[in-house]
Each structure stands twice: as C-alpha cells, then as structure tokens.
Amino acid sequence: MPLALLISTYELGHQPFGLASPAAWLRRAGAEVLAIDTSLQPLDRAAAARAALIGLYVPMHTATRLAAELLPELRALAPQATIVCYGLYAPLNADHLRALGADACVGGEFEAALVDIYKGRGATAADESSADESRRAVTPLLSFIPPDRAGLPGPLAYAALITAEGRRAAGYTEASRGCKHTCRHCPIVPVYGGRFRTVPRDVVLEDVRRQVAAGAAHITFGDPDFLNGPGHAMKIVRALHAEHPGITYDVTIKVEHLLRHAELLPELRDTGCALVTSAVEALDEGILERLDKRHTRDDVARAAGLLREAGVGLNATFVAFTPWTSRQVYADFLRAITELGLVESVSPVQYAIRLLIPSGSWLLHLDEVRDLVGPFDPAGLVYPWRHPDPAMDTLQRAALRLAQGSGPRGETRAQFFEKLWDLVDSQIGAGARPSLAHLLPRPPIPYLSEPWYC
Secondary structure, rough: OEEEEEEEEEOOOOHHHHHHHHHHHHOOOOOOOEEEOOOOOOOHHHHHHHHEEEEEEEEOHHHHHHHHHHHHHHHOOOOOEEEEEOOHHHHHHHHHHHOOOOOOEEEEOOOHHHHHHHHOOOOOHHOOOHHHHHHHOOOOOOOOOOOOOOOOOOOOHOOOEEEOOEEEEEEEOOOOOOOOOOOOOOOOHHHHOEEEEEHHHHHHHHHHHHHOOOOOOOOEEEEOOOOOOOOHHHHHHHHHHHHOOOOEEEEEOOHHHHHHHHHHHHHHOOOOEEEEEEEEEOOOOOOOOOOHOOOOOOOOOOOOOHHHHOHHHHHHHHHHEEEEOOOOHHHHHHOOOOOOHHHHOOOHHOOOOOOOOOOOOOHOOOHHHHHOOOOEOOOOOOOOOOOOOOOHHHHHHHHHHHHHHHOOOOHHHHHHEEEEEEEEHHHHHOOOOOOOOOOOOOOOOOOOOOOOOO
16 A cells, blocks of 8 residues: 655644645545654654655645755655645745655645545646646535544644633644635735635534544634634534533634624634634734735724623734834834733734745735845745835844743733833834833733744
C-alpha cells in the first residue's frame, strides 16, 4: 500500500485540520497515511523516502515560508514522490513552490484532488497554477466526511483558552470554508472569489465529538466568518450545546455581521460562545476604505458594545501598519483603543502587524498600491513596500519587539498598552498617556494562548 505523507508546518497553534481532513479521504481511498505536524513533531525522513505522495499544507503566509524551507529536503529525500502543496497559498505561489521541488499546487477544496493524484490520475488535472483557475476549482461541491486525526498530537498539546477560571484545552474544526466577502487584503479572496462552502452539520458535530473525547474542553471554529451562513452556524452551535453543555467555543465574525445579526449574540453566549474574533483591521476611515472592509469606526464601537451587552469577549485584530498609517493615524489609533474600551480586547502583537501584500492580493487592483510596491519577493512571498516616513517602519519593528517580549513578563494587556504608549510617544509623539488604572487589576477577557497571526 503506497504511503501518503501529509505535513503541516504551522496552523496557528491548532491541531491541523488541513491534515486531518485529507487524511480521512486518503484512508477511505485505501492509502496508508502518515500525518506529521512539524511544529510539534520531527519530520520522519525514512517515511518521506518511501512515500508515493507528499502533501504540504500551506494555508497561510508563515506556513508557506516554512514549507518552502522544507521542500528542497523533501525533494532530495523522495525523488520518486509526487509532492503537492495544497491550501490557500499554494496556487498563488505555484511558480516559486514548483521551483523548490513541488510537482503540483492545489488550493480551495483540496481533498478530492489529493485522492486523484494519489490514485495516479495525474497532478496536471488537479493542479491550479493561477488565482483564476483556483476560483473555478472551488465551484464543485465536495461531500465532506469527518476528519481523521489519528497520529497527530492531541488537543492538550496545542493552544488553550485562558479564562479567569483557568485553562481549557482547545480543539479546532470548520463549519464552512471560503467567504462571501472580498476584503482586498485577505488571502482567501483570490482563491474563493467571494464564495463559501458549508460543511454538513453531522460532519462538524462528529469532529467535535471526537475531539471532546480526546480531551478538548473548548472548540475554535476556524471559519473565516461564522455568520456567512447564520442558519447553518446556529444549528451547529445549538446541537453542540445540547450534546456538550459544558464545552465553550470561539468564532470569527465580521463587524458587518455582528451588527446585521445582533439578535443572535445572546444565543451565541447561551450556547457557550466565550470569544468572538473580529478582523477590525483599522480605525481610520481611509484605510478601511482601501481595504474594502465595509465598516466604519462607529460600526466598530457599536459592535463592541453589542458584544459587551451580550457578555461575549471580543478579540479584535488589526493591520496596524500600512503605507497609509501616518504618525497621526497611529497615535489616533491608540487613543481610539482606549476611547472604545478595547484595551483588554487587543493582543499585544496586533499593535505591530504590518500589511502583507501576497501574490494575487486584491490590493493590487488599486493603482496606488501597484505604484508603491516593489517586484514580488519569492523568498518573502510578498510584494515589498516601504513606508514613505522611515520613522514608521522603525516604530513597527520596535512595537513588534515589545510585543514579542510581553508574554514572559506576565503583564496584563493594560500594562503592555502603557509601555507601548510610552514607546510610541518617545519615537513619534503620542501626547499624554490616558490613565488605565481602572483596568490594571482586572482579569483579562478569555483569550487563546497562541494569538492569531498569519
């Protein structure tokens, strides 16, 4: 029985769904499957040397850069294998990944394509070499089956939900893929083109059931937007709560959907939702318009207020540094965080995130973006850009260093924010720091031990 080796290099601190799902498909097709998460497990070089198929999961920027480092070694170890890169970043970086040793690059709905390649139906038919081909490839609907997580480290090895009461081991599943929205900076958009696919409720619940049996006390739903299909989503969490009333969960919801479906927030809370991640990205109207986020600063204030009223924690994410983030814009951003009561809702790293412009980014549809970027950097997997004010690039690096050092000190988010404000004031001028004394003794809202990154 030929071996199919599936490898994940990094998946945001979650047990890799992108290994477990295709593993189930390949085992059903008769394959011997070995799944390895190299963020926690050593690469099995002996297995790689005998594999007929090697699949490298590349759902995001960091994972793809790590996979690119691994590809030449895998090609040398397994000259006979068909090496497939699959996930959002695969078709967008196909030329670079092939140059490093990949035979095929598959994005979107990849499970059936991996089975086809394993069965010798050819890499060419399933390969997707451009964003346009990738969008066509997601049109057929897959008949999903429950993921098979055999051989992977269990939930206790991965990120946990941290609450005032303690630590809850977190599992991970997906109730849908893709997204109906087309935010210009999002890597989902070039592949799915405004489409999304739902995963059948019984498949999602069986996946949760198995993870709870393995020790998970919390579930992260990794859907790009949990309320893309609110009817589907709510049926799942109602059933989850009925079967596992003690299990909590977190979801990602766009600001626009928090406002449109505000009536659902109390039921999310009552079914166990502890945390909502929302990609706010900016509080400056000009930047929000360029990113095509379809919300305003006032919308963010309203959404945050609705979550507070419902008793659900908010994890707000940002692209804090863009070419349009001037000194004044960044200082105003920090002030707005305090004015909107978001200090406890923002992880330290979010104050230092710098805009990535990957291959296929819809930001490149803007003339001003094409004018400011340099040639594509295949090693960095980005179109590089420099801020017109060098002080802002210097500040971003300093803010990132401060954020990277925040964990070991055990400080609260309010204490970190005070240090960040002082740093910003010393470098670009931020003015008098607001008092956060009322926040310092407060326990944090629930948060995941590995904060969202990319």
